[in-house]
Amino acid sequence: MSLKNKITSDRLPKHVAIIMDGNGRWAVQRGEDRIYGHKKGVDSVREIIEAAAELKIEYMTLYAFSTENWNRPWEEVEALMELMVNSLNNETKKLVDNNITLKVIGDIDRLSDNVRRSLDDTLEKTGKCTGMTLVVALSYSSRWEMIKAVRDISYKIKEGKIDPANIDDKIFENFLTTKGIPDPELLIRTSGEVRISNFLLWQIAYCELYFTETLWPDFGKEELYKALVEYQKRERRFGKTSEQVHENEN
Ligand code: IPE
Ligand code: IPE
Numbered sequence: 001m002s003l004k005n006k007i008t009s010d011r012l013p014k015h016v017a018i019i020m021d022g023n024g025r026w027a028v029q030r031g032e033d034r035i036y037g038h039k040k041g042v043d044s045v046r047e048i049i050e051a052a053a054e055l056k057i058e059y060m061t062l063y064a065f066s067t068e069n070w071n072r073p074w075e076e077v078e079a080l081m082e083l084m085v086n087s088l089n090n091e092t093k094k095l096v097d098n099n100i101t102l103k104v105i106g107d108i109d110r111l112s113d114n115v116r117r118s119l120d121d122t123l124e125k126t127g128k129c130t131g132m133t134l135v136v137a138l139s140y141s142s143r144w145e146m147i148k149a150v151r152d153i154s155y156k157i158k159e160g161k162i163d164p165a166n167i168d169d170k171i172f173e174n175f176l177t178t179k180g181i182p183d184p185e186l187l188i189r190t191s192g193e194v195r196i197s198n199f200l201l202w203q204i205a206y207c208e209l210y211f212t213e214t215l216w217p218d219f220g221k222e223e224l225y226k227a228l229v230e231y232q233k234r235e236r237r238f239g240k241t242s243e244q245v246h247e248n249e250n
Protein backbone atom coordinates (compact mmCIF):
# COMPACT_ATOMS: atom_id res chain seq x y z
CA MET A 1 0.00 0.00 0.00
CA SER A 2 1.26 3.47 -0.83
CA LEU A 3 2.20 5.72 2.07
CA LYS A 4 0.25 8.42 0.25
CA ASN A 5 -2.89 7.21 2.03
CA LYS A 6 -1.29 7.97 5.38
CA ILE A 7 -0.81 11.66 4.60
CA THR A 8 -3.37 14.02 6.08
CA SER A 9 -4.05 16.51 3.32
CA ASP A 10 -5.03 19.44 5.56
CA ARG A 11 -1.77 19.28 7.53
CA LEU A 12 0.70 19.33 4.68
CA PRO A 13 3.72 21.61 4.89
CA LYS A 14 3.19 24.67 2.72
CA HIS A 15 6.82 24.62 1.70
CA VAL A 16 9.16 21.64 1.34
CA ALA A 17 12.87 22.22 0.69
CA ILE A 18 15.22 19.49 -0.50
CA ILE A 19 19.01 19.14 -0.48
CA MET A 20 19.36 16.67 -3.35
CA ASP A 21 22.57 14.88 -2.46
CA GLY A 22 24.27 11.62 -3.42
CA ASN A 23 24.31 11.61 -7.23
CA GLY A 24 28.07 11.10 -7.38
CA ARG A 25 28.12 8.18 -4.95
CA TRP A 26 25.16 6.56 -6.69
CA ALA A 27 27.08 6.53 -9.98
CA VAL A 28 30.41 5.44 -8.48
CA GLN A 29 28.68 2.51 -6.78
CA ARG A 30 27.67 1.36 -10.26
CA GLY A 31 31.11 1.85 -11.77
CA GLU A 32 29.92 4.90 -13.73
CA ASP A 33 31.18 8.46 -13.69
CA ARG A 34 29.61 11.12 -11.48
CA ILE A 35 27.88 12.84 -14.41
CA TYR A 36 25.80 9.71 -15.00
CA GLY A 37 24.53 10.12 -11.43
CA HIS A 38 23.55 13.72 -12.10
CA LYS A 39 21.62 12.62 -15.19
CA LYS A 40 19.75 10.03 -13.15
CA GLY A 41 19.14 12.71 -10.53
CA VAL A 42 17.11 14.67 -13.09
CA ASP A 43 14.61 11.79 -13.27
CA SER A 44 14.12 12.04 -9.50
CA VAL A 45 13.60 15.80 -9.81
CA ARG A 46 10.86 15.19 -12.37
CA GLU A 47 9.17 12.56 -10.21
CA ILE A 48 9.31 14.64 -7.02
CA ILE A 49 7.94 17.77 -8.70
CA GLU A 50 5.06 15.68 -10.02
CA ALA A 51 4.38 14.13 -6.61
CA ALA A 52 4.49 17.50 -4.83
CA ALA A 53 2.17 19.08 -7.39
CA GLU A 54 -0.28 16.16 -7.09
CA LEU A 55 -0.35 16.64 -3.32
CA LYS A 56 -0.92 20.38 -3.85
CA ILE A 57 2.15 21.44 -1.92
CA GLU A 58 2.36 25.18 -2.51
CA TYR A 59 6.12 25.73 -2.58
CA MET A 60 9.04 23.42 -3.21
CA THR A 61 12.67 24.52 -3.15
CA LEU A 62 15.36 22.33 -4.68
CA TYR A 63 19.04 22.91 -3.95
CA ALA A 64 20.53 22.29 -7.38
CA PHE A 65 23.95 23.97 -7.22
CA SER A 66 25.65 25.72 -4.34
CA THR A 67 28.14 28.58 -4.30
CA GLU A 68 30.68 26.03 -3.07
CA ASN A 69 29.90 23.69 -5.99
CA TRP A 70 31.70 26.17 -8.28
CA ASN A 71 34.88 24.64 -6.81
CA ARG A 72 34.23 21.20 -8.35
CA PRO A 73 36.27 20.03 -11.36
CA TRP A 74 35.27 22.18 -14.30
CA GLU A 75 34.09 19.17 -16.34
CA GLU A 76 31.54 18.42 -13.66
CA VAL A 77 30.44 22.05 -13.38
CA GLU A 78 30.03 22.23 -17.17
CA ALA A 79 28.04 18.99 -17.23
CA LEU A 80 25.75 20.22 -14.46
CA MET A 81 25.13 23.49 -16.30
CA GLU A 82 24.43 21.63 -19.54
CA LEU A 83 21.98 19.38 -17.71
CA MET A 84 20.29 22.46 -16.30
CA VAL A 85 19.88 24.00 -19.77
CA ASN A 86 18.56 20.73 -21.25
CA SER A 87 16.14 20.20 -18.38
CA LEU A 88 14.81 23.74 -18.63
CA ASN A 89 14.39 23.44 -22.38
CA ASN A 90 12.73 20.02 -22.22
CA GLU A 91 10.51 20.55 -19.19
CA THR A 92 9.18 24.09 -19.54
CA LYS A 93 6.07 23.02 -21.42
CA LYS A 94 5.28 20.43 -18.77
CA LEU A 95 5.67 23.04 -16.04
CA VAL A 96 3.22 25.33 -17.81
CA ASP A 97 0.77 22.46 -18.44
CA ASN A 98 0.89 21.67 -14.74
CA ASN A 99 0.47 25.34 -13.81
CA ILE A 100 3.85 25.44 -12.01
CA THR A 101 5.75 28.73 -11.64
CA LEU A 102 9.54 28.65 -11.61
CA LYS A 103 11.56 30.95 -9.37
CA VAL A 104 15.33 31.02 -9.06
CA ILE A 105 17.34 32.02 -6.02
CA GLY A 106 21.09 32.48 -6.14
CA ASP A 107 23.88 34.49 -7.68
CA ILE A 108 22.73 34.14 -11.27
CA ASP A 109 25.27 36.72 -12.45
CA ARG A 110 27.84 33.93 -12.20
CA LEU A 111 25.96 31.74 -14.70
CA SER A 112 26.91 31.67 -18.38
CA ASP A 113 24.78 33.50 -20.93
CA ASN A 114 23.24 30.33 -22.30
CA VAL A 115 22.12 29.12 -18.84
CA ARG A 116 20.66 32.55 -18.13
CA ARG A 117 18.86 32.61 -21.47
CA SER A 118 17.18 29.26 -20.76
CA LEU A 119 16.31 30.37 -17.25
CA ASP A 120 14.82 33.67 -18.43
CA ASP A 121 12.77 31.83 -21.03
CA THR A 122 11.31 29.39 -18.45
CA LEU A 123 10.76 32.18 -15.90
CA GLU A 124 8.83 34.13 -18.48
CA LYS A 125 6.77 31.20 -19.77
CA THR A 126 5.81 30.00 -16.28
CA GLY A 127 5.38 33.52 -14.88
CA LYS A 128 1.58 33.52 -15.02
CA CYS A 129 1.07 30.03 -13.57
CA THR A 130 -0.91 29.95 -10.34
CA GLY A 131 -0.29 26.43 -9.01
CA MET A 132 2.80 25.24 -7.19
CA THR A 133 5.86 27.50 -7.01
CA LEU A 134 9.05 25.62 -7.77
CA VAL A 135 12.10 27.42 -6.42
CA VAL A 136 15.47 26.32 -7.77
CA ALA A 137 18.51 27.31 -5.71
CA LEU A 138 21.23 27.77 -8.28
CA SER A 139 24.65 29.23 -7.48
CA TYR A 140 23.04 29.75 -4.09
CA SER A 141 24.37 29.86 -0.57
CA SER A 142 22.81 31.30 2.50
CA ARG A 143 25.83 33.35 3.52
CA TRP A 144 26.00 34.89 0.05
CA GLU A 145 22.30 35.76 0.38
CA MET A 146 22.60 37.25 3.85
CA ILE A 147 25.69 39.30 3.05
CA LYS A 148 23.91 40.64 -0.03
CA ALA A 149 20.92 41.57 2.15
CA VAL A 150 23.15 43.41 4.64
CA ARG A 151 24.83 45.28 1.80
CA ASP A 152 21.50 46.25 0.18
CA ILE A 153 20.06 47.38 3.53
CA SER A 154 23.19 49.45 4.16
CA TYR A 155 22.74 51.28 0.86
CA LYS A 156 19.14 52.10 1.83
CA ILE A 157 20.31 53.41 5.19
CA LYS A 158 22.88 55.57 3.45
CA GLU A 159 20.15 56.97 1.19
CA GLY A 160 18.06 57.70 4.29
CA LYS A 161 15.34 55.25 3.21
CA ILE A 162 15.64 52.89 6.19
CA ASP A 163 16.12 53.84 9.83
CA PRO A 164 18.42 51.23 11.46
CA ALA A 165 16.22 51.37 14.57
CA ASN A 166 13.32 49.95 12.55
CA ILE A 167 15.11 46.88 11.19
CA ASP A 168 13.23 43.75 12.22
CA ASP A 169 12.64 40.22 10.83
CA LYS A 170 10.16 41.50 8.24
CA ILE A 171 12.47 44.17 6.84
CA PHE A 172 15.41 41.77 6.76
CA GLU A 173 13.34 39.13 4.94
CA ASN A 174 12.39 41.65 2.29
CA PHE A 175 16.04 41.78 1.30
CA LEU A 176 16.49 38.03 1.01
CA THR A 177 16.14 36.30 -2.35
CA THR A 178 13.25 34.31 -0.82
CA LYS A 179 11.20 37.48 -0.29
CA GLY A 180 7.48 36.65 -0.39
CA ILE A 181 8.06 32.89 -0.04
CA PRO A 182 6.96 31.37 3.30
CA ASP A 183 9.69 29.63 5.29
CA PRO A 184 10.08 25.90 4.60
CA GLU A 185 8.33 23.71 7.14
CA LEU A 186 10.08 20.53 6.09
CA LEU A 187 13.68 20.18 4.90
CA ILE A 188 14.76 16.87 3.42
CA ARG A 189 18.38 15.87 2.81
CA THR A 190 19.23 12.67 1.00
CA SER A 191 22.41 10.55 1.02
CA GLY A 192 23.01 10.21 4.76
CA GLU A 193 24.89 13.49 5.24
CA VAL A 194 23.59 15.27 8.32
CA ARG A 195 24.44 18.87 7.55
CA ILE A 196 22.90 21.96 6.00
CA SER A 197 25.71 22.98 3.60
CA ASN A 198 24.94 26.70 3.56
CA PHE A 199 21.27 26.29 2.58
CA LEU A 200 18.49 28.67 3.72
CA LEU A 201 20.03 29.23 7.16
CA TRP A 202 17.72 32.09 8.09
CA GLN A 203 14.61 30.48 6.62
CA ILE A 204 14.94 27.11 8.40
CA ALA A 205 15.00 28.62 11.91
CA TYR A 206 11.95 26.52 12.88
CA CYS A 207 11.89 23.99 10.07
CA GLU A 208 11.48 20.24 10.68
CA LEU A 209 14.58 18.43 9.44
CA TYR A 210 14.42 15.01 7.79
CA PHE A 211 17.51 13.05 6.84
CA THR A 212 17.49 9.84 4.82
CA GLU A 213 20.26 7.46 3.72
CA THR A 214 18.63 7.15 0.28
CA LEU A 215 20.78 8.61 -2.49
CA TRP A 216 19.03 11.25 -4.62
CA PRO A 217 18.70 9.12 -7.81
CA ASP A 218 16.83 6.53 -5.69
CA PHE A 219 14.54 9.11 -4.10
CA GLY A 220 11.06 8.64 -5.55
CA LYS A 221 7.46 9.44 -4.71
CA GLU A 222 7.19 6.89 -1.88
CA GLU A 223 10.30 8.39 -0.27
CA LEU A 224 8.66 11.81 -0.33
CA TYR A 225 5.46 10.38 1.17
CA LYS A 226 7.56 8.76 3.92
CA ALA A 227 9.11 12.12 4.81
CA LEU A 228 5.67 13.76 4.89
CA VAL A 229 4.23 11.03 7.12
CA GLU A 230 7.17 11.52 9.50
CA TYR A 231 6.65 15.31 9.41
CA GLN A 232 3.00 14.88 10.36
CA LYS A 233 3.98 12.87 13.44
CA ARG A 234 6.05 15.71 14.82
CA GLU A 235 4.76 18.25 17.28
CA ARG A 236 5.77 21.76 16.27
CA ARG A 237 6.01 23.73 19.50
CA PHE A 238 7.73 26.98 18.46
CA GLY A 239 9.14 27.43 21.97
CA LYS A 240 5.86 26.71 23.75
CA THR A 241 5.01 23.74 25.92
CA SER A 242 3.17 20.75 24.54
CA GLU A 243 0.13 21.68 26.66
CA GLN A 244 -0.01 25.16 25.16
CA VAL A 245 0.15 23.72 21.65
CA HIS A 246 -2.86 21.49 22.37
CA GLU A 247 -4.81 24.33 24.03
CA ASN A 248 -4.40 26.34 20.82
CA GLU A 249 -5.95 23.50 18.84
CA ASN A 250 -9.22 23.71 20.77
C1 IPE B 1 24.32 16.26 -5.38
O1 IPE B 1 25.06 15.10 -5.56
C2 IPE B 1 24.30 17.13 -6.61
C3 IPE B 1 25.07 18.38 -6.46
C4 IPE B 1 25.67 18.81 -5.39
C5 IPE B 1 25.15 19.22 -7.64
P1 IPE B 1 26.62 15.07 -5.34
O2 IPE B 1 27.29 15.37 -6.63
O3 IPE B 1 27.03 15.97 -4.21
O4 IPE B 1 26.85 13.55 -4.94
P2 IPE B 1 27.85 12.99 -3.86
O5 IPE B 1 27.57 13.70 -2.56
O6 IPE B 1 29.23 13.26 -4.36
O7 IPE B 1 27.52 11.54 -3.78
C1 IPE C 1 24.89 20.35 -1.22
O1 IPE C 1 25.50 19.17 -1.62
C2 IPE C 1 24.56 21.19 -2.41
C3 IPE C 1 23.54 20.65 -3.30
C4 IPE C 1 22.82 19.59 -3.10
C5 IPE C 1 23.34 21.41 -4.51
P1 IPE C 1 27.09 18.99 -1.58
O2 IPE C 1 27.35 17.58 -1.94
O3 IPE C 1 27.73 20.04 -2.37
O4 IPE C 1 27.38 19.24 -0.03
P2 IPE C 1 28.66 18.99 0.85
O5 IPE C 1 29.77 19.78 0.25
O6 IPE C 1 28.94 17.54 0.84
O7 IPE C 1 28.29 19.48 2.21
Ligand code: MG
Pocket residue numbers: 021022023
Ligand atom coordinates in the same frame (compact mmCIF):
# COMPACT_ATOMS: atom_id res chain seq x y z
MG1 MG D 1 27.25 15.66 -2.23
